[in-house]
Amino acid sequence: MQNTFNTLDxxxxxxxxxxxxxxxxxxxxxxxxxxxxxxxxxxxxGSLTWWAIGASMIASNISAEQFIGMSGNGFQVGVAxxxxxxxxxxxxxxxxxxxxxxxxxxxxxxxxxxLEQRYNAALSLIMSIFWLFLYVLVNLTSILYLGALAxxxxxxxxxxxxxIMVALAxxxxxxxxxxxxxxxxxxxxxxxxxxxxxxxxxxxxxxLVSEKFGLGSSAIAGFNAMMRDAGDHFHMIFPxxxxxxxxxxxxxxxxxxxxxxYAAGQWIVNLNYWGCNQYITQRALGADLKTARTGILFAxxxxxxxxxIVMLPGIAAYVLHKNGSLQSQMAPGGAFNSDNAYSxxxxxxxxxxxxxSLAALTAAxxxxxxGKVNSISTIFTLDVYKRYLNQDATEQKQxxxxxxxxxxxxxLAIMLTWKDLLGIGGEGGFTYIQKYTGFISPGIVAVFLLxxxxxxxxxxxxxxxxxxxFVLSVFFNNYAPGVLGHETLxxxxxxxxxxxxxIPFLICMGxxxxxxxxxxxxxxxxxxxINPRALHYEAGQFKVxxxxxxxxxxxxxxIMALYVKFW
Numbered sequence: 001m002q003n004t005f006n007t008l009d010x011x012x013x014x015x016x017x018x019x020x021x022x023x024x025x026x027x028x029x030x031x032x033x034x035x036x037x038x039x040x041x042x043x044x045x046g047s048l049t050w051w052a053i054g055a056s057m058i059a060s061n062i063s064a065e066q067f068i069g070m071s072g073n074g075f076q077v078g079v080a081x082x083x084x085x086x087x088x089x090x091x092x093x094x095x096x097x098x099x100x101x102x103x104x105x106x107x108x109x110x111x112x113x114x115l116e117q118r119y120n121a122a123l124s125l126i127m128s129i130f131w132l133f134l135y136v137l138v139n140l141t142s143i144l145y146l147g148a149l150a151x152x153x154x155x156x157x158x159x160x161x162x163x164i165m166v167a168l169a170x171x172x173x174x175x176x177x178x179x180x181x182x183x184x185x186x187x188x189x190x191x192x193x194x195x196x197x198x199x200x201x202x203x204x205x206x207x208l209v210s211e212k213f214g215l216g217s218s219a220i221a222g223f224n225a226m227m228r229d230a231g232d233h234f235h236m237i238f239p240x241x242x243x244x245x246x247x248x249x250x251x252x253x254x255x256x257x258x259x260x261x262y263a264a265g266q267w268i269v270n271l272n273y274w275g276c277n278q279y280i281t282q283r284a285l286g287a288d289l290k291t292a293r294t295g296i297l298f299a300x301x302x303x304x305x306x307x308x309i310v311m312l313p314g315i316a317a318y319v320l321h322k323n324g325s326l327q328s329q330m331a332p333g334g335a336f337n338s339d340n341a342y343s344x345x346x347x348x349x350x351x352x353x354x355x356x357s358l359a360a361l362t363a364a365x366x367x368x369x370x371g372k373v374n375s376i377s378t379i380f381t382l383d384v385y386k387r388y389l390n391q392d393a394t395e396q397k398q399x400x401x402x403x404x405x406x407x408x409x410x411x412l413a414i415m416l417t418w419k420d421l422l423g424i425g426g427e428g429g430f431t432y433i434q435k436y437t438g439f440i441s442p443g444i445v446a447v448f449l450l451x452x453x454x455x456x457x458x459x460x461x462x463x464x465x466x467x468x469x470f471v472l473s474v475f476f477n478n479y480a481p482g483v484l485g486h487e488t489l490x491x492x493x494x495x496x497x498x499x500x501x502x503i504p505f506l507i508c509m510g511x512x513x514x515x516x517x518x519x520x521x522x523x524x525x526x527x528x529x530i531n532p533r534a535l536h537y538e539a540g541q542f543k544v545x546x547x548x549x550x551x552x553x554x555x556x557x558x559i560m561a562l563y564v565k566f567w
Contacts, residue, residue, distance in 0.1 A: 012355030016193055016363070021174065024186045028178035048184045048287055053295025056187035056283045058302045060371030062194060062364045063143050065433055066310045068150055071342035073255065074307075074314025075321075078233025079566050080256040082307035083266060086559050091270035092300035093552050096293040099275045101541050102452055104289055111278045112383040118451045118533055119459040121387075126466065128383040130440070131278060135376045137422065138436045139279070140413040143372065144169060145424045147365035148417075153343050154358060165417060168362070169410050172369035176377070176406050179399075183370050184283060190363040191302070197360025198309030200353055205316035205345045212325055223312075226319050233315050236566045240492070247497045254494060257504035264510020265438075272441040276448045279375040290545065297551040304558055310342075317341035369410075377405040438505060439477075442513035443469020450520055455534035461523035469516040476508035 048056070073081040108114045112131070116124035148165035155164075175186050203219050210222030213229075227234050238258045241250045257264075274280055284292035318341070320326050326344050346357055381402040386393055393401070416422055443466040450457040450465075475483075481493035481501040490511060493501040503511075524531075544552070 006351045008352045009355030009358070012352060013359050013362075016359035017171070020186050020189050020363075020366075023189055024175050024178060024182050027182045027185045048181065048283065048291075048295070050287075050291045050294035050298060052184045052188055053283050053287060053292065054298030054302060055191040056184045056367075056371070057280055057296070057299040058306075059187035059191040059194065059363070059367035060279065060283070061368070062191075062306060062310070063147065063368035065142065065146055066306070067342050067361055067364060068146055068339050070307075070310045071314035071317070072338035072340075074233075074311035075318045075338040075341040076314075077238075077252045077255055078230065078235065078315055078318075079307065079311065080236050080238060080252070082311055082562075083236060083256060083261070084269070085303045085306045085311075086562060087262075087266050088270050088274060089300040089303040089555055089559060091267070091274045092296050092303065093555060094271070095275040095281075096296040096300075096548075097544055097552075098542055099281075099452065100284060100292050100296065101289055102535060102537075103281065103285060104287075104292065105541070106535075108285065109382050110379050111276060111281065112379060115447070115451075115462075118535060119447075119462045120533075123447075123459060123462050123466070124383065125388075126463070127444075128379055131379055132376060132384075134437065134440070135279065135372055135379075136409055136412055137416070138433060140369065140372050140376070140409060141417050141422055142424050142433050143365060143368050144413050145417045145420065147361075147369070150343065150361060151358065151365075153340075154346060154354075154361075162418065165414065168365055168369065169414055171362075172366045172373065173406060173410055175366065175370045176374050177403055179374075183374050187367050187371070190367040193356075193363040194360045194367075195302075195305070195309065197356045197358075197363075201342075201345060201349070201357050201360070202308055202312050202316075204349055204353065205313045208325075208345070208348055209316050209319050212320060212323055222316070226315055230315060230319050230322070233318060234566055236563060241494055247495065250494050251497060254496065254502055254504050257507055261504070261506040261510075264513075265506030265508070268441050268445050268509045268513050269438070269506070271445045271449070272437075276444050278379055279372055282375055282378060283371075290548075293544070293548055294551070297548065297555065300555050301551070301558075304555070304562070313345045314338070314341040317344050320344075373406050373409050376409045377402040380405045438509055439473040440466070440470055442473055442509055442516050443467070446513055446516045446520055450517070450524070452535065454521075454524070455530045455536075456524045456527065457520065457534075458524045458527040458531055459533075461520040461527075464523055465516050465520040468519050469512055472512035472515050473508060476503055476511050477505065480508075 070081060070084075103114065106114060106117055108117070110128075112124040112128040115127055144165055147168050148161050151164050151168075152159075152161040175182055206219035206222035206226070207217045208222070209225050210216060210218045213221075213225045215221040215225060238249070238253050238256060240258060240260075241253050245253075284295055287295065317326065321344075346354065349357055381398050385401050386398060390397070417424070446465045446469060447462045451462065476491070480491070480503060484490075486493040486501050491503045491507055493503050496502045
């Protein structure tokens, strides 16, 4: 139960740091025999293999908010929260088959560049500025804050928070300055460490449960004991609450609203993140179609594993807490903060494994920071600086501006996070990210889907869609129950335990998307039958190779088996 790190832990952790740094330097030096241009620096064109693309996508996706937030959600609601990961695997199939052929054919560097090609420069500039603000003020700051908080709680307490925050930022900067190729290939090491360290923590959590019930040190016995003792935590679908439903179960439904979320926000969240997000798609934009597709599908298969790493420890913490084994982790008054579930499990780790788990957590944080700041650099340099500030900038000047942007973005994030000026700690990092990205997701997904697959969609409709998606999201989340009532044909609002009523967040996203979609279609019908900027597809553009089809089939069968087991 001690939280101290010994020489073995430090050795394991330093071995990880030096290994990543040495490999990153090797990858960087391998490119130095020739001058690096923008496609090399921002996209690593042609140099990322399928396994590097897939690993980089996962390494950039999994960070402190997953280790803390999803473990906490596992503590609260159980496997139902795995829907975010398993639906993501299906979404990645959609992105690989239908989105990537279009993006690669258009030869785009960034998502704003696609919006300009399909709509107009005004929408591209609006979204460039929005994404820059979102990535810096929401994503970069929250990753930095949560990462520093999680590691400081493990190794040194609150007094080490600022030192750890700066160290994480510096390590991420070192990786990012080498460009997308260094980020992509070091992410292979990061995701390997993440998976090995994460699985080790999960194994320990399950053996702790097994020992608690007198079943020996068996992970399988521990898992079976968890299913018996916390059967309510092993169901994917929650029933719709009634007036007799306890508030604790209502809260679960507000977080993951049963079958309804599969017809609403769950798809909006994932399509926005995996298909319309510079932070993710950038890894595949420099590859050929077969490599990009295979890498994305490899990432989808890895997503199936993520709940084992970040969710099961949370359920284990719930079972141990329920049976009196985490009393020392409880706050005064007997409450247990679910966001502490993962770190509570880590306190049981033996020396050596503590260092490995710290390396896994650091790998997740640094990979996400590096990926995010690389995307910030790409959008600012190519969509703002090159287009509006210096149209004659040389390739080398653009690479230099990209590196300066990396420094500036990280410095701003540190300044905002130093005293938590944005209130991330008070709101909760996972909630903070979901709240602010979720307000814009319905509009973005509507604009991309109609722009990709309906030739009639117009630029005015797209601008109206972005704005209406945001306004409708704010309305349904904050005002609809008070204005329209608690029970309508569109939704049911439930008591939130704080004297108010809420519509489940994922339902709000679905409603916002539906109305935005209808508005964009209605406006576009007033325009030409085929918009002059519409995309044109070649015969067989979406055809997949037999090996790709086999990967898709395996992924879908595994997801079906998981849902049959835990429905």
